[in-house]
Amino acid sequence: MNNPASPIRESTLSTNLSEQAHSLARELAMACKKMSIYGPGHPQAIKAVEKPFFILGTIFRFKNNINLNVFRGQLYLLNIRLRDTVFNSQILQFLQVPDVNAVIFERRMTVNQFSFFVETLVKRETAYDPKFQLGDFLNQQGVDCIHVNTEQAFNLLEERKQYRGDVDGDFSVRRMALDQLGTDLSTLAEVGEAEADRLLQMGIDFDPDIVRYLLPERVAAIPAKEVRAVLTQLADQLSSDDDNNAVISDASTLYMSLFKLVEFHPEKNAIIENLEDRRRRLRGGADSGGDAGSATGKIKIESSRQIENLIEEMFVSGNHDYDVREFCDRFARLLKTGQAHKAQETVNRLMEFMGAGNPEFRQKALNLLGSTLAELNLVTDRAIFETTTEAIVKTLEGKSETYEYSELIWKLFETCHREQLYELMARLTSAMADRRIVKDNVTVYDSMAVKKGFENISRRETISQLVSELIEADHKTGQCLKEILVSIGSEEIALALSRIISHPLRNVRQLCLKILAELGKASLKVFSHILYDDAMFRRDDDRHELPDSQWYVIRNSIFVLGSLHDDQGVPALRVRISDSDVRVRREIISSLEKIGGEEAIDCLTLMADDPLKEIREASIIAIGLVGPPEAAPLLIDIALRNPRESIRAVRALGKMGGEEARAYLTSLLEAPQKLSDLANGRVSRDELKVAVVKSLGDIGDSEAIEHVKKFRDGQSATSKIFFKNSSLNKAITEVLSRR
Numbered sequence: 001m002n003n004p005a006s007p008i009r010e011s012t013l014s015t016n017l018s019e020q021a022h023s024l025a026r027e028l029a030m031a032c033k034k035m036s037i038y039g040p041g042h043p044q045a046i047k048a049v050e051k052p053f054f055i056l057g058t059i060f061r062f063k064n065n066i067n068l069n070v071f072r073g074q075l076y077l078l079n080i081r082l083r084d085t086v087f088n089s090q091i092l093q094f095l096q097v098p099d100v101n102a103v104i105f106e107r108r109m110t111v112n113q114f115s116f117f118v119e120t121l122v123k124r125e126t127a128y129d130p131k132f133q134l135g136d137f138l139n140q141q142g143v144d145c146i147h148v149n150t151e152q153a154f155n156l157l158e159e160r161k162q163y164r165g166d167v168d169g170d171f172s173v174r175r176m177a178l179d180q181l182g183t184d185l186s187t188l189a190e191v192g193e194a195e196a197d198r199l200l201q202m203g204i205d206f207d208p209d210i211v212r213y214l215l216p217e218r219v220a221a222i223p224a225k226e227v228r229a230v231l232t233q234l235a236d237q238l239s240s241d242d243d244n245n246a247v248i249s250d251a252s253t254l255y256m257s258l259f260k261l262v263e264f265h266p267e268k269n270a271i272i273e274n275l276e277d278r279r280r281r282l283r284g285g286a287d288s289g290g291d292a293g294s295a296t297g298k299i300k301i302e303s304s305r306q307i308e309n310l311i312e313e314m315f316v317s318g319n320h321d322y323d324v325r326e327f328c329d330r331f332a333r334l335l336k337t338g339q340a341h342k343a344q345e346t347v348n349r350l351m352e353f354m355g356a357g358n359p360e361f362r363q364k365a366l367n368l369l370g371s372t373l374a375e376l377n378l379v380t381d382r383a384i385f386e387t388t389t390e391a392i393v394k395t396l397e398g399k400s401e402t403y404e405y406s407e408l409i410w411k412l413f414e415t416c417h418r419e420q421l422y423e424l425m426a427r428l429t430s431a432m433a434d435r436r437i438v439k440d441n442v443t444v445y446d447s448m449a450v451k452k453g454f455e456n457i458s459r460r461e462t463i464s465q466l467v468s469e470l471i472e473a474d475h476k477t478g479q480c481l482k483e484i485l486v487s488i489g490s491e492e493i494a495l496a497l498s499r500i501i502s503h504p505l506r507n508v509r510q511l512c513l514k515i516l517a518e519l520g521k522a523s524l525k526v527f528s529h530i531l532y533d534d535a536m537f538r539r540d541d542d543r544h545e546l547p548d549s550q551w552y553v554i555r556n557s558i559f560v561l562g563s564l565h566d567d568q569g570v571p572a573l574r575v576r577i578s579d580s581d582v583r584v585r586r587e588i589i590s591s592l593e594k595i596g597g598e599e600a601i602d603c604l605t606l607m608a609d610d611p612l613k614e615i616r617e618a619s620i621i622a623i624g625l626v627g628p629p630e631a632a633p634l635l636i637d638i639a640l641r642n643p644r645e646s647i648r649a650v651r652a653l654g655k656m657g658g659e660e661a662r663a664y665l666t667s668l669l670e671a672p673q674k675l676s677d678l679a680n681g682r683v684s685r686d687e688l689k690v691a692v693v694k695s696l697g698d699i700g701d702s703e704a705i706e707h708v709k710k711f712r713d714g715q716s717a718t719s720k721i722f723f724k725n726s727s728l729n730k731a732i733t734e735v736l737s738r739r
Contacts, residue, residue, distance in 0.1 A: 012061070013210070018163070018171035020059050021077035027052035028118075029087035032094045036122040040115070049115045056114070060107045062173050064196050065205045068103040069157040070095055078176075079157055080165040094121050098134045102153035106145040113143045152200075160203050174214065177206045181218045185230050189257035191215060215261075224267040231258055231271065269340065304342050306330050311346070314368075315353060315361055322364060324371045331372050335381055344387045347372070351391045355402055362404045370411040382421070388412055389424045393431040396450070406452035413457055417465075422480035429457070429487035436489075438520065458490040467496040471508050478511050486518045494519050494526040501560075502552035513556065517563035524564055527557040528572035537579065544580040555587055562591025570599040577607050585615050593622040601627050601634065608638045608645070620648045621655075629658020636664055643680035647691045654695025662699050666707045668692050690731045697735030708735050 027048075034048040059066055059078070069076040075088045082088050095101070098121065105114070120134060135148030147153055161179050163171065180203060181191065187202060192215055196208055204211060219227075234255040262271050307330040314322040334343045353365035369388070376384055392409060395401045409428065416424045435450040436443060445451040470481045485493050494516060501512045516523045530536055536554060539546055546554060558576075561569035573588050589607060592600040604627075607619040623635060632653060639649035650668075653661040668675045669692055679685045693711070696704040712732050 013172060013174040013177075013214075015062070015173050016171050017059070017062070017078055017173060017176060018080050018165045018169075020055060021080045021165060022082060024052055024055045024059070025075065025077060025082050025085075025091060026087045027055055029090040031118055032122050033090060035115075035118050036094075040119045046115070049118055050111065053111050053114050056105060056109075062177075062207055062210060063205050064107045064207060065156070065200065066105045067153060067156040067205075068105075069153070070101045071157060071162075076157055076162065079160055080163045080171065083166040098132060100134055100148055102149050102157065104147040104150065104153045104156065106147075109145040113145060116141065116143055117146050156203075156205065173206070173210065174217075177204075177210055177214055178218055180204045180206060181211065181214065183218070183222055185222070185227065185258060185261070186254060188215065188219060189254055189261055192257075192261070219261050220265055222265075224265065224271050227258070227262060227265060228271045231255065231262075234258070269335075303330065303334055304339060307334060307342075307346060311349065314364055317358070317360075320360075324367055327368050328371050328375055332375065335384075340381075340383055343381075343384055347384060347387050348391060351388070351395070354404060354408065355395070355400060362402055366404045366408055369408055373411055373415040376415065376419075385412075385416060385419070385421055385424055389416075389428055393427055396431045396435060396447075399435075399447070401447060401449045403449050403452070405449040406456065409449070409453035410456035413453075414462075417462070422477050422484065426480045426483040426487070429484050433487040433489065443521075454488060454490075458488055458492055460492060463488075463490070463492045463496050467493070467500065470511065471500065471503065471505070478507075482511060482515050485515050489519055489522055491522045491526055494522040498526055498530065498553070498557070501556040502549075509556070513560060513563065516560045520564065520566070523560050524566055524569055527560045528569060530554070530557045531561075531572040531576055537576070545583070546581050551581070551583065554584060558584070558587040558591050562594040565595055567595055567597045567599055570595060570597070570603060574599075574603050577603055582612055582615065585610065585612075586618065589615065589618045589622055593626055596626040601631055605634050605638065609642070613644075616642065616645050617648050620645055620652050624652025624655035627656050629656055629661065632656055632658055632660035632664065635661075639678060643678065643682035646678050646680075647683055647688055650688065650691040650695055651698075654698030657699045662696065662701070662704050662707075665692050665696050665699075666704075669696075669707060669711045686726075686728055690727050693728065693731045693735055697731075697738065700738070705736070708732060712736070 031045075031048040031052050035045045038045040056066060063078070066078065067076075069079075070092065073092075075082050075092055100121070117138065120137060133148075135150065138144075138146055138148065163169065163176075165171070181188065191199070191202070191204070191211055194202065194208070194211075199205070199208060199211060262268050265271060307327070310327055310330055313319065314327070331343060331346060334340075334346070347369070350365045350369050353361045354369070356362055356365075373385075373388065389412065392401075392405065392412065395405065409432070413425060413428060416422075416428070432450050432453055435447050436445050436454075438444075445454075466481060466485060470478060470485075473481055485497075497512045497516055501509060501516070503509050503512070516527070530553065536550055537546065539550075545551070558573065561573060570592070573591060576584055577588055579585060585607065589604065592603050601623060604619045604623045608616055608623070610616050610619065620635065620638060623631065623638075627634070635649045635653050635656065639646040642649075650665065653665060668678065669689070675685060675688060675692075679688050693708055696708050
């Protein structure tokens with residue numbers, strides 16, 4: 001089973017190996033069972049064997065070897081202790097008869113060889129032969145890619161970390177591979193060049209490509225002090241007077257390998273600073289790297305002096321000639337010589353010129369900062385990004401920015417986006433959003449620089465890319481992108497998100513809806529337009545329901561309008577309150593309930609006459625929940641016009657409350673004919689009385705409770721005795737017991 005090489009992606013590294021192991025156990029158990037029943041060659045047995053073989057192939061994308069072990073009565077796959085299931089018991093039964101406790105499957109195994117293994121494992125003829133050894137028998141038959149009870153098969157479990165698959169945890173390829181890599185620098189130095197066989201000897205059975213892909217990540221996680229300490233120790237060893245050439249050679253090889261690893265570390269400069277000078281000093285008496293007279297010291301002093309002189313020359317009135325390329329080269333030299341602090345000082349100095357009264361100085365500083373940012377590297381120069389972002393944010397907070405800041409903001413945003421520094425982008429856009437005010441549907445900026453900056457950022461291609469990244473983002477990145485998009489707050493964002501609110505992934509849909517709910521007027525305009533668009537509501541003449549592709553967009557559009565809690569969304573909802581798709585009407589009721597207000601109540605009142613009972617009842621309930629006490633006549637009118645819904649309307653009056661609701665409910669108890677007229681032979685008078693009593697209890701003021709008491713006391717003795725346990729008397733007792 002030789003899998004072709006494929007590019008390593010984040011989705012590959014996120015694969016859950018515990019799920020793969022449990023799936024393999026299930027299918028292997030079924031394959032063994034069916035092989036024992038049907039025998040080799042039977043179509044059912046062949047089909048059953050192919051299923052676990054397919055899962056093996058999936059796992060072989062990550063590992064060259066797959067180990068299966070029995071340890072202390074528990075079944076392990078890929079060093080993951082499997083949950084106790086009937087499938088595990090089945091496999092254990094087949095393994096224990098021939099005394100099999102450890103198995104390794106190699107990637108080069110074929111389906112025929114795997115099938116032969118399963119066939120031999122379950123064969124009854126050899127099950128009780130004490131001399132039978134499964135591993136020896138497989139070798140005799142030429143199956144040399146499945147190893148049974150070998151030392152290596154036991155070591156792969158016993159000498160490495162074991163995991164519990166019966167509890168929640170991170171079982172991703174990334175986590176388990178990083179665990180195998182460990183943190184020993186000597187081992188990591190060898191890993192990068194090692195082939196699969198050597199890696200296996202080192203206890204690493206993941207594919208070499210995956211190992212090499214994750215190596216920088218593992219190195220970057222080791223504290224810079226630890227790396228430097230090891231390199232320093234090796235440098236001391238190389239500079240000693242030890243005449244043991246073998247020891248010196250090994251130390252030199254390791255030293256050079258570690259220097260290659262340091263290239264992966266984000267604090268590379270801090271690690272290697274002065275090490276070469278130290279090594280030369282110890283061996284040949286060179287100056288210390290920390291002294292001005294040392295080679296490294298001279299380089300640093302010279303590069304620092306050059307950029308200072310260059311800035312002095314550039315920012316002189318009347319000097320119109322300056323070379324941006326030369327400045328970038330000098331700035332890069334600072335970073336390469338490990339002078340990150342000096343580089344940050346230079347950025348801060350240019351930021352000061354951005355606020356100068358001389359417009360020529362501001363433009364020069366903008367050009368230099370923009371060119372510098374374009375050449376920075378995420379791994380080694382993150383501090384520069386942070387310094388620049390912090391300086392801009394502080395300037396925006398102090399309201400001291402000049403117009404040139406609009407271009408600087410865009411250049412920084414663009415560079416951070418290229419380097420995927422979403423946290424810095426979020427800080428920047430949030431500071432900009434604080435300078436924007438939306439009042440009476442009008443957006444006002446208190447800074448032209450901020451307004452222009454948002455215009456630059458809101459480019460269609462930029463928004464499209466941010467939304468695309470939102471789909472693939474993990475939780476942390478997704479939250480940063482949410483903050484960025486909400487801060488930008490443009491209609492372009494709402495429109496882009498409207499295209500993915502029906503995305504197959506639930507977390508993407510939820511994140512989109514949260515963003516849209518916070519975009520305010522931008523979302524209102526975009527999603528109102530969707531509901532106004534008749535093309536979105538077209539369907540076949542013989543169908544009431546919308547096609548799924550249209551329904552999901554409509555549903556989410558209605559949801560967003562409700563989430564905005566803006567009464568300006570009501571007109572768009574009102575247009576569709578009679579749509580033939582009951583799902584549309586149901587969602588509109590939910591959104592109108594969230595919005596509330598007079599216009600929403602008016603729509604709900606209209607929907608209370610819907611032909612469908614479900615919609616009528618939902619509308620009446622919503623009116624009772626969000627309607628003000630002054631809207632009681634609406635519910636009373638609904639009850640009189642729709643006797644079948646009178647009980648629901650009466651209960652809604654109780655939720656609404658107010659003097660008019662209480663007076664009407666009281667009149668129903670005191671005037672039997674009025675109650676009969678309301679029931680109109682469509683509903684039970686007794687059930688209607690129960691609803692009236694409960695609604696007065698919901699209103700709950702002293703006057704309402706007093707009317708309930710009066711009604712109780714006015715009942716005949718016969719009713720009190722013979723109907724003591726009736727629904728009506730229970731309701732009365734419950735209401736009065738609250739007082």
